[in-house]
Structures are given as structure tokens and as C-alpha cells.
Amino acid sequence: MRRVAALMAAGLLVAMAGPVVAQTKSPAARADVFRKLPNWSGYWLTENDETSIGGLSQRAIEAKATGQSGPRAVMSLYGFGAPWNDEGKRRQAEKAKAGGRKAEGWGYPIMMNGAAPIQFMITPEEVLIINAYRDVRHVYTDGRKHPDPDDIWPTVWGDSIGHWEGDTLVIDTIQVKNPNYYFHGAPPLSEEAHYVERIRLVAPGKIENDVTIIDPVTLTGPWKAKVTYQPAKGFDRMISIEYDNDRTGSDEAGQNTIEPATGRK
Amino acid sequence: MAMFDQQKTVTLTGTVREFQWTNPHCYIQLSVKNAAGVTTEWSLEMGAPMYLFAEGWRPSTLKAGTQISVSINPLKDGKPGGVVLTATTPDGKQLGKKKAA
Numbered sequence: 001m002r003r004v005a006a007l008m009a010a011g012l013l014v015a016m017a018g019p020v021v022a023q024t025k026s027p028a029a030r031a032d033v034f035r036k037l038p039n040w041s042g043y044w045l046t047e048n049d050e051t052s053i054g055g056l057s058q059r060a061i062e063a064k065a066t067g068q069s070g071p072r073a074v075m076s077l078y079g080f081g082a083p084w085n086d087e088g089k090r091r092q093a094e095k096a097k098a099g100g101r102k103a104e105g106w107g108y109p110i111m112m113n114g115a116a117p118i119q120f121m122i123t124p125e126e127v128l129i130i131n132a133y134r135d136v137r138h139v140y141t142d143g144r145k146h147p148d149p150d151d152i153w154p155t156v157w158g159d160s161i162g163h164w165e166g167d168t169l170v171i172d173t174i175q176v177k178n179p180n181y182y183f184h185g186a187p188p189l190s191e192e193a194h195y196v197e198r199i200r201l202v203a204p205g206k207i208e209n210d211v212t213i214i215d216p217v218t219l220t221g222p223w224k225a226k227v228t229y230q231p232a233k234g235f236d237r238m239i240s241i242e243y244d245n246d247r248t249g250s251d252e253a254g255q256n257t258i259e260p261a262t263g264r265k
Numbered sequence: 266m267a268m269f270d271q272q273k274t275v276t277l278t279g280t281v282r283e284f285q286w287t288n289p290h291c292y293i294q295l296s297v298k299n300a301a302g303v304t305t306e307w308s309l310e311m312g313a314p315m316y317l318f319a320e321g322w323r324p325s326t327l328k329a330g331t332q333i334s335v336s337i338n339p340l341k342d343g344k345p346g347g348v349v350l351t352a353t354t355p356d357g358k359q360l361g362k363k364k365a366a
Contacts, residue, residue: 050319051312051316051319052316052320053311053312053316053317053320053349053351053361054348055310055316055348064271065271103289116315117315132313132315133288235318235319239314239315239318242287245289246289246290247290247292247308247310248268251342253342255268256267257268257340257346258292258308258310258340258346260308261283261285261292261294
């Protein structure tokens with residue numbers, strides 16, 4: 001009886017301990033780990049996506065002037081180059097029809113390929129990736145695994161774990177809620193999609209992100225894309241403002257238009 | 266962006282009623298008087314505040330009552346609105362002060 005009670009107590013302690021994380025290091029040992037990590041401080045922007053006051057980059061404006069797609073010119077995660085299967089093509093066509101609908105923010109993966117600056121906060125335990133819309137990714141590098149299936153749910157940022165291979169941050173992301181519902185420019189992948197990123201500083205002022213996406217629901221095979229980041233000029237801080245004034249609406253004919261201004265506080 | 270006619274550029278001069286420093290877009294509400302003396306309010310879309318900030322704009326860049334000139338691509342549906350391409354004082358001085366990061 002006493003043995004059963006002891007086992008129950010031990011089980012309770014394990015249950016209370018929560019997820020397994022890396023052993024706590026002494027401050028000196030932690031500082032030693034920190035010292036070996038790369039420094040990607042500052043604000044980073046998708047290459048060639050510096051944006052004018054009108055909201056488009058010069059490259060996107062030039063593409064549009066020649067009848068090309070602006071996003072295709074600067075956003076490799078938009079979905080143009082993906083090996084879509086029939087379901088993926090159907091979703092892409094649906095997305096094209098609903099191009100101007102309201103957004104909630106950007107979410108993952110499009111926050112990694114947008115005109116909004118991102119910031120990498122690297123610590124020994126996790127890397128935080130934050131953009132100007134306050135989309136935040138917690139990339140745990142403390143050795144943990146993804147939560148068990150009954151302990152995880154889809155979100156527009158997904159669940160990310162990572163590790164360092166030398167100076168390359170390798171991120172594994174799952175459980176991304178179809179990001180296309182959140183931000184209309186995002187690829188319409190399913191929640192079964194699995195994302196792997198390999199991010200590293202390849203030269204001063206240049207970070208590359210090799211992204212591989214596998215999604216049995218919408219893709220015929222791995223979708224490989226590369227995103228390059230350059231320093232975001234003109235920022236001495238992250239410019240964050242609440243996302244509360246999307247005035248893109250539809251007119252009587254169903255065409256996108258600007259909704260009238262309402263009184264703002 | 267598809268709602269704007271990028272083949273057409275219109276220049277407007279008017280008085281700022283309100284400058285909305287908001288996400289996902291900034292907007293200028295501009296009162297414009299036509300040759301017949303009729304005033305119309307235009308809704309002029311800009312990029313997100315972060316893009317304007319990088320070009321030296323701040324919420325105080327445009328105050329109600331300020332006279333400005335803008336060039337825009339107008340809305341395709343003919344309503345008084347458009348996307349801003351350039352914005353200057355009536356004498357052509359660029360708005361926003363570019364700051365190095």
C-alpha cells in the first residue's frame with residue numbers, strides 16, 4: 001500500500017514538473033553559451049522590399065508597371081513558386097479572388113517575408129523573432145520537443161523549436177493555422193504543414209533563410225524557398241501601433257474600395 | 266493595391282482634415298475644393314506607419330488645417346480616394362524629414 005502511495009506521489013511530482021527543459025546552467029556557464037551565439041541585433045527587412053510612403057517597394061512598383069505581380073517580385077513565400085497540388089491550386093485561386101479582404105496581422109510564415117521589419121533576440125534558451133505588427137515567434141532552443149498532440153493547438157504563429165548547427169539557426173515549426181485566413185497574402189497551406197528554416201548571417205548586413213515546407217494536403221512535394229534579409233534603414237526602434245483601422249472594404253459592385261473615415265478617438 | 270488605377274495619376278491640393286497614423290495603413294482625409302467651389306473630402310491611403318516613419322514622417326507631420334499637395338493613383342470605382350505617391354507642401358517642399366537609423 002505504501003509502495004503504491006509512493007508511486008502515486010512520484011507520478012504527481014512528475015506531472016507537476018511540467019515539460020522537460022534543459023538543465024539550469026550556472027550564470028558563468030550560461031554566459032559562456034551566450035558568448036558563442038551569433039549577434040543578429042538590429043532590424044531586418046526582406047531584401048528589395050524597402051517601402052515608399054504609398055506602401056509598395058520600388059521593385060514591386062516596377063513590376064506592376066510592366067504588368068507583373070508586385071508580391072511575386074519581392075515575396076518568395078507568397079506562394080507563386082510552390083508545387084501546389086489540386087487542393088493547393090484551388091486554395092490559391094480562392095485567395096486570388098479574396099485578395100483585398102481585411103487582415104488581422106501577418107502571422108507565420110509571411111511575417112518572415114514581409115516589408116515589416118523583424119528582430120532576432122537570441123538567448124541561450126530561445127530565440128524570439130518579433131515584427132513591427134507584434135507577431136512574435138518563440139523558438140525554443142533549450143532542447144525541448146514540440147508538445148504532445150493533445151497539448152498543442154494551431155495558431156497563426158505555430159509552435160517552433162530550434163537548435164544551432166554552428167552559426168546556423170535551424171527551426172522546426174508545426175501547427176500553423178492556415179495563415180491565409182489571418183493575412184490575405186499568406187500561402188494557403190494546411191495545418192498539417194511542417195516548416196524547416198535554416199537561418200544564418202552569410203555576410204555583414206545579409207541574413208539568409210532557406211525554408212522548406214512539406215504539406216501533404218496542399219503540396220505535391222517539398223516547397224523550397226529562400227528569403228534574404230538586409231538591415232532595415234530608418235529605424236532606431238520597432239514601430240508598433242495597434243492594428244485597428246483596416247479601411248479596405250467593398251463597394252456596391254463588390255470591388256475593393258476605401259471605406260469612409262469614421263470618427264477616431 | 267488592385268483597387269487603384271495605376272495608369273492614372275491625379276494631383277490634388279487641399280486642406281488636411283485628419284491624418285490617421287494607424288495600421289495597417291495611414292490615411293489623409295483631405296478637403297479639396299474644385300473649380301466650382303464645391304468641397305469634397307478625399308480618403309487618401311498610405312503605407313503602414315512604419316514605412317512613413319522610415320521616411321521621416323511622424324503623427325505630427327500633418328496637422329488639421331495644413332495645406333498640402335499630393336499626387337495619387339485614384340480609386341478605380343471613381344469614389345474620392347486613392348493611394349498617395351508623393352506629398353508636399355503647396356510650394357513643393359517634401360514632407361517628412363529623412364533620418365538615418
